[in-house]
Amino acid sequence: MAYLKPSWFTKKLSSMMSASNIAERLTVTRRVSGGPQEVAVTTVVVEGVRYVLSTRGESQWVKNVRADPNVTLTINGESTAYTATEVPVGERAPIIAAFEPHFGKLIVGRYFVKLPDAADHPAFALVPRSA
Template structure:
């Protein structure tokens, strides 16, 4: 699966600002890294479809995606969830809701990775 690595500015500056200030409706996703077990935080825009919250990877098979596949226990803000990957053939309606929420910045990612199979999607179920 493909991956679009973010530029330095996005990874080191913008993502931190997005999480701190909720830029573009961003929420903070915390996952456990598969190599060290330490927390990884990523700003995400969370679409909701038929009462279910979803995570969508705009950049393909990112580190957070790989980490969630190993440990599906995640935190969105201060709420714990279990993430379950959505099969490729069920992603289109979720991605259709996600793209307008995330805005124009994600359109370039879909131009580079046009197939829904390149964008992992996870359904979030409240933990416990």
């Protein structure tokens, strides 16, 4: 599976967004250290289900979610625990299409030109965990 490494500027911008309430933040458990990894994400709701998608491909957070699907999503300072379930490649098209209005053609288009196969964009359904 492919991965598009972010530039230094993109890493810094993402880090600043993660530190604020501007972006949604996904917290996952690192598979080696067991510590938390926090990444800025954008989620979409398709037919009542919330999804998160990796536009850059098989990133470290994707590998971490596969190892431990218990994640926390923080939106505007409010955190919710979820179980992430990977969406099969053949079912990703409507999810990928739903992301375009949120990211815009410039961002999604740029990544999808470089990684055109839906298999290169892991998507996860987020199901709230019971308290």
